[in-house]
Amino acid sequence: MGAPKILITIHTVGGVFVWLWFMGSCTKEGMWNNALTLLDAWMAAFFTFPLWLAGTFITISMLKPGPDDFYTLFAIVMCMGWILYLVSFVIIHAITDYLSQTKVAFHPIADKIGAVLFAWSLASPLGIFSWPILILVMLAAAGQ
Amino acid sequence: MKARCMSRLSFSALAAASIFLFARPAFAQGLPGATEGMPWQVAALFTVNWVLVAAGVAMMSRPSKRSEKPKKSIDEESA
Secondary structure, three states: OEEEEEHHHHHHHHHHHHHHHHHHOOHHHHHHHHHHHHHHHHHHHHHHHHHHHHHHHHHHHHOOOOHHHEEEHHHHHHHHHHHHHHHHHHHHHHHHHHOOOOOOOOOOOOOOOHHHHHHHHOOOOHHOHHHHHHHHHHHHHHHH | HHHHHHHHHHHHHHHHHHEEEHHHHHHHHHHHHHOOOOOOOHHHHHHHHHHHHHHHHHHOOOOOOOOOOOOOOHHHHHH
């Protein structure tokens, strides 16, 4: 097995692990908490995206990268996206925690089903932000 | 709390075992073998990406401090 294929396998295993982690640690939190966390995660993603695009254009125009600077530029853009996303998430989550200090009660069955569904979806924004590196690894695998 | 800790430990052990099993051929060949056919920058960026994913997971799975019942208002407490 070549190195890119190993990385793709690790990425898949890691993705399953993250999904299991959310299922294991967030299902008990209940539907209201998980729904708010998912909302915060997606709001942070929508908030980050325009800033990330603007940051990418500013970085390219400032650095004026040559043909050998692809990986440097990729590293800057990738880390900038992640840091913007994580900072936005922390801010939005803190605001939500302040605004909603009490759990909203639902019917126990609805609460259980909702908690599982929302916990199941929590990994989705992280998966989307991991697509750039996955595409890079797939290109490396295709080039072998 | 103990159950949550145990589930996290078991998930971590499962992930570490899976990664070791799948990555073992690459580790066995040493670093030059592990990055054969691929620029080392890709492996480095891959690692950085997963460190950032782990940070995101830690932030998003943090237990909530929301209470089950609403806090009593000042009027209710004084009455």
